[in-house]
Amino acid sequence: MHQPVLYKDIITALQPRREGKYVDGTVGAGGHAFGILEAGSPDGQLLGLDVDPQALEIARERLAPFGPRAVLVHASYTTLAEQLIAQGWAAVDGIVLDLGVSSMQLDTSGRGFSFREDAPLDRRFDPTRSGSPTAADLVNTLPEAELADLIYRYGEERQSRRVARTIIHARPVHTTGQLASVIRKAIRGGDHLHPATRTFQALRIAVNNELEAVETVLPQAIQALAPGGRLAIIAFHSLEDRIVKTYFRRESRDCICPPSQPVCGCGHKASLREITRKPVQTSAEEIETNPRARSARLRVAERLPKF
Ligand SMILES: C[S@@+](CC[C@H](N)C(=O)[O-])C[C@H]1O[C@@H](n2cnc3c(N)ncnc32)[C@H](O)[C@@H]1O
Secondary structure, X not given: OXXXXXXXXXXXXXXXXXXXXXXEOOOOOOHHHHHHHHHOOOOOEXXXXXXXXXXXXXXXXXXXXXXXXXXXXXXXXXXXXXXXXXXXXXXXXXEEEEXXXXXXXXXXXXXXXXXXXXXXXXXXXXXXXXXXXXXXXXXXXXXXXXXXXXXXXXXXXXXXXXXXXXXXXXXXXXXXXXXXXXXXXXXXXXXXXXXXXXHHHHHHHHHOOHHHHHHHHHHHHHHHEEEEEEEEXXXXXXXXXXXXXXXXXXXXXXXXXXXXXXXXXXXXXXXXXXOOOOOEEOOHHHHHHOHHHHHOEEEEEEEOOOO
């Protein structure tokens, strides 16, 4: 088991203590959760959520030494408030969200997370969610203009129109290998990224409603924190990081009226304090052992006392 991204930074940010209650909303293989439980020994508790049943199985095994101090639930972090009610937890001392895809998911064949292997074009974190569209459904059914917009918006792919047009002509596309070779034909020129990287990211974000999920969880997380409790979020792409940054900025201000308004009319009160004005990034040493960590950005905020 390799160490999760920004492991020490997460433990430093949350400062887990005994008798504390913590939530890992993206428990994955349980790496951060393990550290939180260990630092909160002997009786800190952790609620771990994940939408991927395979990830939960791994986390269950890894966190077994902590017995009932670790509770794992197959649920989306977008249902955080509901999950806390189910646990009977009125407030928590820390929440961590390590967004995006895990190394386990990238390495597990058959789920379509890596375009380096030929697998069905699925890309859902939760393959048990019946009726939810897969990446194959999107590429085979969306009108060209919608597909191009999706690839542009979520993948920040400047050649999105050309990519969408090539995909439409190659339909039906069923596997990651097929799609990667279609995209390779469409892309002109190149940078250090594989030509399919941006389009595959876009499809994953769309299939899992990743940006909406982050927007949904932020107010629930702040609401759930006890005064002094901390929320730590690791984002892996600029779109997610921007949502977190904008929310933290806004919620750490007492007034959110436009600067042109001379007198405050909004009555907005700050609910948090930003601990990291600039995001924490991985060290060169960490990137060497885990290249995926390169794009990680950690932001931390602390709940202010309620007035
Ligand atoms: C980067 S991994 C987390 C790794 C984890 N921090 C560790 O230490 O092993 C992200 C995890 O979030 C999960 N995930 C993605 N969207 C989710 C959501 N809306 N609710 C809960 N889990 C989600 C993924 O299935 C994946 O297992």
